[in-house]
Amino acid sequence: MILLDPLWTALLYLLAAVCFILALKGLSSPRHARRGNLVGAAGAVVAVVAVFLSARLDNIPWILGSIALGTAVAAPVARRVRMTQMPQLVALFNGVGGGAAALVALLELPHAAGQDDAWMRLAIVFTLLVGAVSFAGSGVTFAKLQELMTTRPVVFPGLAAVMGAVLLAALGCAAAVVLLGSYPLALALLGLGLVAGVLLVLPVGGADVPIVISLLNAFTGLAVAASGLVLGNVLLVVAGTLVGASGTILTRAMAAAMGRSVGGIMFGAFRGGSTAGSTAMSERPVRSGSPEDVAVLLGYAQRVIIVPGYGLAVAQGQHTAAELAQALEERGIAVDFAIHPVAGRMPGHMNVLLAEADVPYEALKEMSEINGDFRHADVALVVGANDVVNPAAKTTPGSPIYGMPILEVSDARQVVFLKRSMRPGFAGIENELLYEPQTTLLFGDAKESLTKVLAAVKGL
Amino acid sequence: MILLDPLWTALLYLLAAVCFILALKGLSSPRHARRGNLVGAAGAVVAVVAVFLSARLDNIPWILGSIALGTAVAAPVARRVRMTQMPQLVALFNGVGGGAAALVALLELPHAAGQDDAWMRLAIVFTLLVGAVSFAGSGVTFAKLQELMTTRPVVFPGLAAVMGAVLLAALGCAAAVVLLGSYPLALALLGLGLVAGVLLVLPVGGADVPIVISLLNAFTGLAVAASGLVLGNVLLVVAGTLVGASGTILTRAMAAAMGRSVGGIMFGAFRGGSTAGSTAMSERPVRSGSPEDVAVLLGYAQRVIIVPGYGLAVAQGQHTAAELAQALEERGIAVDFAIHPVAGRMPGHMNVLLAEADVPYEALKEMSEINGDFRHADVALVVGANDVVNPAAKTTPGSPIYGMPILEVSDARQVVFLKRSMRPGFAGIENELLYEPQTTLLFGDAKESLTKVLAAVKGL
Amino acid sequence: MGGVELLTITVLAVFVGFEVVSKVSSTLHTPLMSGANAIHGIILVGAIIVAGQAADPIVLAVALLAVVLATANLVGGFVVTDRMLEMFRGRRPGPGAGAAVPGDAAKEVRE
């Protein structure tokens, strides 16, 4: 059934592309962000309707069934996932997108068998390879984040050699496919891409996984753009390019916030470095306190800065943290939340988390904004954060986080840590601040500790 | 001679388009701006070389001669023009660009005579009309700014009716050209466009001329983009669209800075309003001072804010102003320059002017940044500015500048005006601030007055 | 469609992407990541075209797999982004609101 002529189809695709641009533009302010996302979704609907109305399609019932299946699987998961598991989910969705792009490219190969279609076959092998890398790589990041496997870097002797061999073979296959259009070799390329994706992500340490997700996101975008070139579809080209650009910017921003280079993160393991430090725990004494001690510190302060971290997300303590802030405010104490750009496991993770607890985003202070204020603060309350306040980033040149800008909590008169143990954070290195004289530790799950402290503050 | 195949030509055009984008991007910081402009110029050279190498062109000697002629005329003028005359020059260049676009469209019409070329003819009539409006309108703005004619709004009874008739006729011609491809009617359309351009700009008051220039700039951009559609030339499309967007943004920004609407400025006269107020001068007493009086005020202040305006540009007093600021700084006085967005005759005019005098741009404070500081200032030294400090913008609802945000100089303890007479500024309305008790006037050319004040300050 | 046009479109899209995304506030970086992720799910359009042209059952099966994967990416991506952004609406009206707006209170105290 063809209801739309090519001109109208192209116009609808253009409309969808504009919707996607507007969706990203909407994210420039929290106020319009949600509407922007809906505009983007509407654009996707327009595009899908356009393709049904414009092309002579067979198998329509099957296709509709598959769409229904995909929706039935993804929508409930997306609606129910816990916010702490968001990175995994994004990795998963990213992977399946890359996989879809690779499959589309594979199936288009027979249509690009002509003598003059070498350029097209080039786009096809690109999509195949990058899509497969993205699929497999995202799968491994998912497994790491979901703790289906170790979060530590997996390195084995000869890894670099194996990776090199795989890449060389892939390059050979790719060249052969471009020149000859061979289908079996395209399948081989797909397989090699999968292996390369796994090998690429295995040696990345847990703390760097979000960067890899963002990078693979950009990869998938590029694969989709290339498949748009294959299909001559402007919408795919524009959408894919937008995602490629956004993934690139995000990856760079994250790496910069961690004081690292993207290359170092991805290929550090191949050069022998590793993102994980030593986990030997020292036996030095620390000062631990009771919830009541902490409540006294907080309740008689004039200025308190709360530093949330990954642990707050794990404990789902954001609502309690907001209530505590509220209780302190009622005592006339000024309370701010200091947000480190890579606290948690995704860029801006803490913003999402605290927004969920209805903390207005104006109350969330960015690192550069608040770092000068710690010296006027009576208490810095560090809830489930570790790496982002670890002074090793400034003092220990060999440390994996060396060079990362940190929140200067040690400037505050008192520092309180809420964490469960002396175990290090995701980067796997010890935090000297825990042993400093001005530091008090309150051991336990963040949410439970916060609840106890809140009760104690109310009882003051 | 065809040395380049269409693919390479297209790639070179794309390169040129990217250069233009980079040229505009460069303007986001003063540091890269000049390099950006050079990149843009390089892009233009690439494009011109590409067209010579790619198309089968006759008359090459004639064309090269014409290019040489255009360069020989424009380059020296551009290199020698005084900065105060910049608006005129931009208007002139804008006009000739619009004229060129209209001529190109006119000559393309015979190539779009086919039955299926109606869309193309639509683009052609658009270019013709808009290009002609831009040409004639820019000519009138040039005449106004160069004071070849009165800067006051020129309105005559029945203006609106004449304009309406012209537009109707133009519409009729345009439709006929699109439908029939008639060449004589296209010439008529060109003529009507010229008339419309003149009629559009005649009733605009002097103070609004820069806005009209910017608007016509956007018009020319659109005409060029449309001619790109006619010629199927991506470069013209992209370049024209960029200019259209930038002209639109600038026009809106200027109108907003003047607290006006673009529609009101362009069509105010047709609705009977006029941008000029009364010029009746009152006979009330003012306090005028000598250069020595002003030097004492300045020399014993702690904080001085200099407010430059159009008069400083006319008097070419920017270097003297910078020297005076320097002399005051040497006495330990804090000096700032407060820049109103529409001071002078072009957006950002004062920035250009003071940059010429090597005042670092960090020392130039934007209106929003400095407005709160006037109340801490001992002296506000208003040099050749008037409308931008006129409280009528806040107090007199009927006034032509009503609603324009102004620099709050009246908050300063003392206000000093350097101007030649009691004549009003470009908007043609009186400034009550001149009669206020805290105001001192020093009559005379801004540069001469500044020189005298500077000498007196040094002698303190 | 000609290669040069597609290249031009790609180049312009790169500029649009970089310009637009570099304006996204870091507060919204997580939704940006998942929103961009959703957008590349539009490969669904390609998957539908391929599936609609499939004659061979194996090809159809592979294409339908691509449709399922792409749909999951597209739908899941937009839903999860919407959920996240819903949290950014700011204060919710209603009874729960008062208890959870430390920011405003903070302002009162400090001013």
Added chain:
Amino acid sequence: MGGVELLTITVLAVFVGFEVVSKVSSTLHTPLMSGANAIHGIILVGAIIVAGQAADPIVLAVALLAVVLATANLVGGFVVTDRMLEMFRGRRPGPGAGAAVPGDAAKEVRE
């Protein structure tokens, strides 16, 4: 070239234009005006094509007029913009510099 591609390119160029120009600092609005002005002088390319195809002397004369006008726009625009931007380099090195940097002095005083 197809109309839809040109339309797509136009739409994307509109986005690029608005995004890029809205980032221009108001300090540089005058150079922006004259720089954008210079860019539309690229109509010169169109004028050259038209002149190169002209057979009739009148057509040629008109086309050459367009070439002259467009060149004036293009060359003059870039030159004048360059002159303006030259002034924004900040402090000039050399003997004159000391006398004209009130900004820096201002900072010393205030700090």
